[in-house]
Amino acid sequence: MTAVPEWMRPPRLEGWYADDLDHLPEAPRHTELIDGALVFMMSPQRSWHARLVTALVVSLTDQAPVGIEVEREMTIRLDDRNRPEPDLLVTTAPYAPDRTFYTPGEVLLVAEVVSPESAHRDRTVKLRKYAEAGIPNYWRVEDENGAPVVHTYELDGPTRSYAPTGIHRTKMVSPVPFEVELDLDRLIPGRKA
Structure with missing residues (x-):
């Protein structure tokens, strides 16, 4: 040792x-x-995870209205003792080259692509912490036989907890955090749908 x-x-x-x-x-x-x-994050990242995060960032960036930014792998300072790093986030904060974190009030959406080592944190711990911090939307993306499945949640303000709003396979259309349409089967290049 x-x-x-x-x-x-x-x-x-x-x-x-x-x-x-x-x-x-x-x-x-x-x-x-x-x-x-x-x-x-100690175990090597799977190619599926990396490609999916990249595809989501590109797709959301292409659809984002003016004044909305999409970031990958940046921490959110939830409070003095919590600064998780989601796979991607959507923010109203303008680009700042020296920024190292965002605050919950600047974040509209957090998305986590679940991997074996992060499954518990993504499904329970982060779900609760992001909601308690007041982040309006949470997406959890799971691998279902090589296909992405997006579980969407929206914040219930008075309870500071997330309410599930859908489980999306093949295609996803959402009005939040802005008008989004995703062809989930095409997010992984090289995958046979």
């Missing part, structure tokens, strides 16, 4: 804070903060 690198040791007894992520240059690229604990 090897020693834990010094940078992995929390700077205080209660753990890490959201602002600490900006001062960890040694941390792996996709490091999140969940309840004060660092979460690393």
Whole structure:
């Protein structure tokens, strides 16, 4: 067993804070903060996941109205102890080249493409945390025999929880966060529909 690198040791007894992520240059690229604990994406990313995220970012960017931006793999500072990194987000914030995170008030949609190592966090932990932070829409994309299936949720403001609004196979049409139409069967190049 090897020693834990010094940078992995929390700077205080209660753990890490959201602002600490900006001062960890040694941390792996996709490091999140969940309840004060660092979460690393340690297993290799599957090609299905990478291609799907890219296709979603391109499709949403092509359809986004003026004043709406689509970002991939940027953290959201939910509070002092939580800064998750969704696969993509849709925001009203203008592009800023030195930005390292967004705040919930700037985010219209968060989408997570589920992988084996993130399944529990994407289906339960992040679903609850994004809702409690007031992010209006959440999409969870699952792999169903190689085909993407999009589970959509909309925030119920008074309860600060998500209500499911649909499970989409083959095609998805949604009025939120803006008018979106996706041919899900064409999102994975090379996949036989």
